[in-house]
Amino acid sequence: MRSESGTQYWSPYAAGAAIGLTLLATIVILGSGLGASGAIARTVAAAFHAIAPEAAESHAYFKTYFAEGRSPLQDWMVYQLGGVFLGGLVGALTAGRWRPGLEKGPNAARAHRLLLAFAGGTLTGLAARLARGCTSGQALTGGAMLSLGSWAFMFSVFAGGYLAAWFVRRQWS
């Protein structure tokens, strides 16, 4: 497998099996799986609460994050995303892949790539709330648990990606 710098990537099957075992251990020990977007939503809820506590606690959507009567940041998903970040950092450093910069096609402008990254993130942030999870919480975790909605979600993600790929191809050209 090619890697732009640093050591080689693992075989996708080896990495996949290791991720599968990690997911299995998480479910068997803690009773729930892996996820990422939930922590972002909780961070947004906490920021909302810091600015306008009453509005946050009575907000039609965000109020669910205050139902337990404590900070939305006191949650497994938040600790887990912290772990993902640190694990990614240690992984990149130990592989010699930590390098400030951005990825884009040789002919694409930096602003073009950054604008698409921001717009894609915005759309994903909204979509993940709609779907109640992202690729980690729905596709991976729910997929392994055979949740019907998670499988429908997973196929929809691939469909959306292939439908839109042509329109945003120039960032890699």
Add this chain to the structure above:
Amino acid sequence: MSLPLYPSGAFGEGVGFLLIFLFGFLFGFLLERAGFGSARKLTDIFYFRDWAVLRVMFTAIVVAMLGLLYLAGVGWLDMDGVSIPATVLGAQVVGGLLLGIGFVMGGYCPGTSAVGAASGKLDAVFYLAGLVVGTGLFGAGFGLLEPIYRWGEMGTVTVPQWLGANAGLVGAVIVLVALAAFLATEYRPGGLSPAWNVVTPKRAGVAVLVSLAFALAVGYAMRSGAPVVAAGAAPAAAQPAAVSPLQPTATSPSGPVASPQRTLPVEVKRFKKASSCS
């Protein structure tokens, strides 16, 4: 000992926070090793250049799914203690389509963008900032979006329950479909070297997965009255009538022992948890 450990009260929440941090650390490290801190590698699947996303994801799903089905099948794991994401079919199809578009635009999904940002990638930081804005927009527009958000609520439904099929059989089919997808993306014209009787790691993996899938299907079929994944011991009488019009009736191709377990257990607690645990 009963699994899952935490819901059975084996340890407190503080230990749970520490453990989930460690599992997150492993997850992030492994995503990095798979090359998923790179937007280019992640999106290459949408341009037919690199199948790593498909291979990593389906291997992970198959491994974890086999583990769950075997542990539940032999009775060591109580699936009632596991938070299975609830199904809201319409919202998840619409959300999935939008998330796929956001994925190919932005180059990441939420988890991998954390790994990208940790690897020093500025585009991943922009994507993460977008996630925050998008989440805020969802909250701001919740009044408008709520009908979609609630479109197709079905409660906790698994694929085997929906099909009225045996969970072991469904698991076995998923393993075989994943293997077929791997084979299709590995195929090169004239690339079937080395000789068929040489054992390579990939061939050994295929043999192990096929055996496990076969044993799973047979094992579940033999004890087809036993709990299917996610189907708890909820007595049929305790089920609220208004779960969903799509709730499967308990007619099963797996034989006359089609059981009350195939109807849906409804746990409000689980709904709440699942909606926040992603």
